[in-house]
Amino acid sequence: MKKFVPVMLTPFKENEEIDFEGLKRLIDFYLDSGAGGMFANCLSSEMYHLSRQERLELCEFVVRYIDGKVPVVATGSFGINLDECSHSIKEIYSTGVHGVIVISGLLSKENAGDQDFRLATSKLLEETEDIPLGFYECPVPYKRIIQPDHLGELVESGRVIYHKDTCLDINQIKEKLKACEKQSSFGLYDAYMVHAVESLKAGSAGLSCIQGNYFPELIVWLCEHYADESDKVEMVQAFFTNNMDLMHRTYPASAKYILRKRGLPISEFCRNGSSTRDYAELDELWNRFVEVKRTLEL
Numbered sequence: 001m002k003k004f005v006p007v008m009l010t011p012f013k014e015n016e017e018i019d020f021e022g023l024k025r026l027i028d029f030y031l032d033s034g035a036g037g038m039f040a041n042c043l044s045s046e047m048y049h050l051s052r053q054e055r056l057e058l059c060e061f062v063v064r065y066i067d068g069k070v071p072v073v074a075t076g077s078f079g080i081n082l083d084e085c086s087h088s089i090k091e092i093y094s095t096g097v098h099g100v101i102v103i104s105g106l107l108s109k110e111n112a113g114d115q116d117f118r119l120a121t122s123k124l125l126e127e128t129e130d131i132p133l134g135f136y137e138c139p140v141p142y143k144r145i146i147q148p149d150h151l152g153e154l155v156e157s158g159r160v161i162y163h164k165d166t167c168l169d170i171n172q173i174k175e176k177l178k179a180c181e182k183q184s185s186f187g188l189y190d191a192y193m194v195h196a197v198e199s200l201k202a203g204s205a206g207l208s209c210i211q212g213n214y215f216p217e218l219i220v221w222l223c224e225h226y227a228d229e230s231d232k233v234e235m236v237q238a239f240f241t242n243n244m245d246l247m248h249r250t251y252p253a254s255a256k257y258i259l260r261k262r263g264l265p266i267s268e269f270c271r272n273g274s275s276t277r278d279y280a281e282l283d284e285l286w287n288r289f290v291e292v293k294r295t296l297e298l
Contacts, residue, residue: 002204042075076088107120210255
């Protein structure tokens with residue numbers, strides 16, 4: 001069964017502190033929508049704008065509140081060198097998460113070649129003992145795409161259980177899936193909604209996309225119905241494709257605005273400076289969502 005894994009937002013109070021009561025409601029919202037896992041402490045969580053202690057507190061809170069209902073993964077590869085990165089991974093794992101996510105762009109410099117990156121990943125696996133790991137081709141600080149054969153080698157180690165893919169190339173997705181097909185414990189989760197249906201059909205384990213912070217029930221519906229040859233599947237795919245730019249433009253503030261319209265008691269405030277004035281367009285996006293949801297009888 002395909003899963004939707006939210007890239008979790010972090011609600012903040014107006015005084016910029018983490019809003020843990022708002023986070024409870026957000027977690028409930030994800031779970032009620034049918035999420036099959038959680039990706040905490042990610043870029044959508046504004047992880048680079050959290051202190052080390054806040055990251056640990058955030059992960060501990062999410063794990064404790066979810067209480068085993070679904071698996072939780074969280075980013076842990078922080079530091080200026082591999083030793084610091086390994087220590088950070090161990091700290092995050094100690095919070096009780098199912099696996100720790102490694103940001104590919106934090107392991108080697110942007111101008112370093114692929115061989116340097118491969119050596120860094122190999123050393124990291126050695127230094128982090130038997131901790132289950134995942135990889136995320138995060139666009140910040142820069143996007144380093146993991147090549148299919150390299151991902152296959154990492155997965156073959158038995159240590160890598162998760163990959164959030166942002167290559168935006170369905171052909172490369174298919175190559176990665178083929179390279180990893182022998183490991184049943186591994187899952188590739190696609191972030192690019194433009195080819196969501198095709199990716200799910202190709203064998204992706206599910207979706208882990210920012211659109212799930214607006215309309216998670218539609219992502220879950222697509223994970224359940226992607227194989228249906230129906231106009232409804234085409235309609236949902238088109239809804240996300242046609243509204244891609246708007247949902248990315250002032251994210252995550254725009255997602256928090258929509259969530260407030262949905263009744264969640266969270267602020268639009270973002271530490272990363274994100275803010276939105278696209279209210280008229282977002283209100284129209286909301287209206288289009290209501291029509292899609294009505295058509296699907298959700």
